[in-house]
Amino acid sequence: PFLTDTNTLYLGGRSNAVEHIETAILHGFDYAVAGAPLIIADGLNGKNIHKVTINRKHFSEVSIAGDIAAADSMIVLSHFKGHIAAGFGGALKNLAMGCAPPEGKRAQHNARPFTIADNCTGCASCMKVCPKDAIRVVAKKSVIDQELCIGCFECLHACPEHAIDIDWETEIPQFMERMAEYAYGAVKEKEGKVGYMNFLIRITPDCDCFPFSDAPIVPDIGILASTDPVAIDAAGFDLVNQQQGYADSLLASHHHPGGDKFKGVHAQTDGYRQIRYAEEIGMGTRNYELVRI
Known part of the structure; x- marks a missing residue:
């Protein structure tokens, strides 16, 4: 075993x-x-x-x-x-x-788009955990590159302001x-x-x-x-x-x-x-x- x-x-x-x-x-x-x-x-x-x-x-x-x-x-x-x-x-x-x-985990997650709400403070917590460098901070607000995003939910977990969201009913x-x-x-x-x-x-x-x-x-x-x-x-x-x-x-x-x-x-x-x-x-x-x- x-x-x-x-x-x-x-x-x-x-x-x-x-x-x-x-x-x-x-x-x-x-x-x-x-x-x-x-x-x-x-x-x-x-x-x-x-x-x-x-x-x-x-x-x-x-x-x-x-x-x-x-x-x-x-x-x-x-x-x-x-x-x-x-x-x-x-x-x-x-x-x-x-x-x-990881290939299979990515295929399962694949949920997007993730959206950023106005209460984002640009703290970069999401950017630090993104495995694909799909997030950057612009003008003190996080921006997600939807083409690079793999829908892994790590940013949603990491955000202290709960500013990241997704369409829960469909995705x-x-x-x-x-x-x-x-x-x-x-x-x-x-x-x-x-x-x-x-x-x-x-x-x-x-x-x-x-x-x-x-x-x-x-x-x-x-x-x-x-x-x-x-x-x-x-x-x-x-x-x-x-x-x-x-x-x-x-x-x-x-x-x-x-x-x-x-x-x-x-x-x-x-x-x-x-x-x-x-x-x-x-x-x-x-x-x-x-x-x-």
Whole structure:
């Protein structure tokens, strides 16, 4: 067995295999600790790619990291949490982004145009994180070159004034569908050979790719295991929403049991869309039975 990950689309310590492995070791993912080697599945610079034919609405084929495609089987470990564009991140998002090289991550995001509001202060926070140098500051206001923009959302994450926006009603549902199709491609050649574990522990409002964490939005729930990525995410989604939300977190609304906690953080995003679409394209079923062990 081996541990694996893929290189990121955004800049930072996981954008190439050398720095990625160094980062992993610093966080305890060392052979001496884990008892298994770490392989960055898409190679040194994300060029180890395997094409998988899927013939779905958005993609006829998808790019999957070569060493993930070559593996006989896979256990997918996912931290369940909120996400600004996907609503939440679980097994489906982990498959889609975690198994894709930067080329595949770019194809999934591809959301634009991003717009800059008048409250932009020209602080250049967005410019510093843009992986394609598509942003510059002109007359104390950021300007996005839409031709260079790859729709990675990094600028939207970074803006302290929340001055960057996108058409949430059209672009984000399509992003979730593209993500589900990549998840489908990641496991298409491994039928019956993939298991999933979702960790509903320290359920934070935003993605783990952020360079910081925040207070959980609900109490810890536990760990789910399944062979169905749709069912495990549906169960996780329901379990989170059954909780009483923490008032002293970023949860702005829907605190009551039964309220959509992820909409309580990111009101513009319907995270359940990724689950529905994954079921539509044959990845699994939203029906599940919880067996406590």
